[in-house]
Amino acid sequence: MAYCRFCDRELLEKHGVLYKDKLCTAVLDRYPNSRGHTLIIPNKHHKDILTTDDKTLAHMAIVAKKISKKIEKRLGAKGFKLLVDDGKAADQSVMHLHIHIIPAYKKTVNLNGKRHKQITEKEKNLLLRKLTK
Numbered sequence: 001m002a003y004c005r006f007c008d009r010e011l012l013e014k015h016g017v018l019y020k021d022k023l024c025t026a027v028l029d030r031y032p033n034s035r036g037h038t039l040i041i042p043n044k045h046h047k048d049i050l051t052t053d054d055k056t057l058a059h060m061a062i063v064a065k066k067i068s069k070k071i072e073k074r075l076g077a078k079g080f081k082l083l084v085d086d087g088k089a090a091d092q093s094v095m096h097l098h099i100h101i102i103p104a105y106k107k108t109v110n111l112n113g114k115r116h117k118q119i120t121e122k123e124k125n126l127l128l129r130k131l132t133k
């Protein structure tokens with residue numbers, strides 16, 4: 001199999017791991033759309049929703065809920081966009097399924113497709129302290 005960024009455990013550690021269990025891992029997005037932007041990634045390589053088993057998919061949704069609750073409580077998010085870019089035609093950039101949790105603090109979140117600023121080490125460490133445990 002070709003190199004896959006989300007199968008690269010070392011790289012995921014660099015993102016900042018918020019949560020991990022047998023089926024999936026939650027990490028901070030390195031180019032967040034908003035504060036606490038998180039990715040839920042299955043541990044096993046699954047290209048997209050259509051090729052992912054139901055058990056893993058259902059579990060990822062439950063983990064997304066759990067992380068969203070934490071972000072609401074600890075960062076003060078008022079809402080969330082849960083998003084999957086599924087397939088190249090839908091702008092999937094890493095061909096390993098992932099659910100975006102994009103916290104919303106005001107009325108809207110900017111999802112205009114522009115590159116966002118890379119998260120700083122300081123912000124990453126602050127968010128990890130707030131969102132783990």
Ligand SMILES: [Zn+2]
Pocket residue numbers: 004005006007044045046095096
């Ligand atoms: Zn992969």
